[in-house]
Amino acid sequence: MAENIRQLSFKEAITEALMQEMERDETVFLMGEDLGVFYGGGPFGVTPAEKFLKKFGPERVRDTPISESAFIGAAATAAATGLRPVVELMFVDFFGVCMDQIYNQAAKMRYMFGGQAKVPMVIRTVIGAGFSFAAHHSQSLYSIFAHVPGLKVVVPSTPYDAKGLLIEAIRDDDPVVFCEHKSLYNTVKGPVPEAVYTIPFGKAKVVREGTDVTVVSTAFMVHKALNAASILEKDGISIEIIDPRTIVPLDKQAILDSVKKTSKLVVVDEDYERCGFAAEVASIVSEEGLYYLDAPIKRIATPNVPIPYSPVLEKAIIPDEEKIVNAVKQIMNR
């Protein structure tokens, strides 16, 4: 039977993954603020009421009070006692009110208790700038979760990856922070099989092959890098784009293999620059691939300032095609 492959938006791919897993496994349930009917179902419309609330009922599509500590902590023990909760932290910026439950409780439960606990929970959260949502609704912050032991961190960039990685996250037996960039939801479409499939964690994707510079990027930045590649191509520069897809675990080898080939590395990271994902990739390549390099590594990340409101100011700090093009040209001495 021929595979049914449709063009789905990033959001539709996530919706489908959630739906298919809830149909398959009755221990999977959703919990979060305004999942049921708000904006048709979910603050971004990811869980449309006719596909979720009406189909699975309020027991499995749980609208919560604005109590992130309580419901995210509750997910951890619900997971440790046999269920597979998928909770939604509406904007990643809100992690501050519930971080203890994420990083001290859910993330450490297994280790602290000597491997007794299994905590198969997913925290879906929305990241990214681009909408003038300012300092409290525009951050990326995945590096913070990656810094803490005990959390797997997924940062998909395409509808295909989003579906496969989310199903993998739900089936994974550890806590997973699943980061959905708000710019991807409706604007990025791509081929997605109707069939259920998974994408293993820790396997990077070579999004575009190239010869001159390796560009490691995640989430929406992958698309910015692709645009930059087209611009650079006109100048005869060929970049290779690597999307790690998961930050924890990180496919170090794919990055090193690419740098070995190109001898140059640019990391594009929408999160804050200091001590972040780009710094991690740069340090790995410095430690394990220094002699592949013939130019200094370049990080393009958000400078260490809160995300400003004005579109002009926001654009000034968030990595984009122009910044990527300039960085690539700079390390190529062009």
Added chain:
Amino acid sequence: MELSGAKMIDMYRKMLTIRHFESEVKELFAKGKIVGALHLSIGQEAVPVGVCSALKKGDYIVSNHRGHGHCIAMGVDVKRMMAELFGKETGVCKGKGGSMHLADFSVGMLGASAIVGANMPLAVGAGLSIKIRKTDQVSVAFFGDGASNQGTFHESLNLAAIWDLPVIFVCENNQYAESTPVSKVMRVKNVADRALAYGVDGVVVDGMDVLAVYGAALEACEKARSGKGPILLECKTYRYMGHEEGDPWITYRSREEIEQWKKEDPINRLRKYLISKKMFTENEANQIEEEVKTLIKDAVKFAEESPWPKPEEALRDVFVSSYY
């Protein structure tokens, strides 16, 4: 409330086990055989024993940094608890948790969190899981008066209430949050008074009377099991020792105050009661005490003779999958 002699004697034994376990680890800590931080619950034994004696097999509890009593009351093996405090491979958590992070999932003890107030959402999660799985279990959170000033207290009671979850919130009000007297940081008289705000029952019970605690807990369990939702049970109790071993407890309370509370000692009270009711004789009571002492002695021997964990074990158990 019908309560058999055997059940009461079992409560006596458990309280005594907690008292002797903690008295022993206090000594071992002073000698440097147990390291880290040590928070003792000597004086508070009636609360965990009263509550856990009302539970059934399969019920859950979550505990806190002052959790030795919760573990013993749930039936965690004292040998493996002692080994955990020694940091040995045979410990309940393989030496990775220590005194503040004891857990034994096999008896429903879902673990101790050392972030004050953090375990209440976890008890709610166990309660949610019970409700979704449609079993008749209950989930218990043990926390102190100090934790009742955390935001998690509010969020958890409210969430458990609106979803009618079978969660029993047990506040062990031992009068002090570290050095801070509860009266200084709470304007209402009782933690239980706050229950009103969540539409749940708040019950104040004499936490130095194990039978009173048991009775209140049993009632709370019945209510929770029948789908009527959570309850807040405040047990007024007292810790004889400081907040942690080595703290300057005399700077924030008087010897007289401590002596006054010791007159209500929960173990002596039950012992006197059982003798007066001819449930056991002085001799039999002494015999139980000897057995408990032997149990603790054996636990120390087991812990001392157990191997240290291998250093490479430090990198295991982060994830179910092998990497970290």
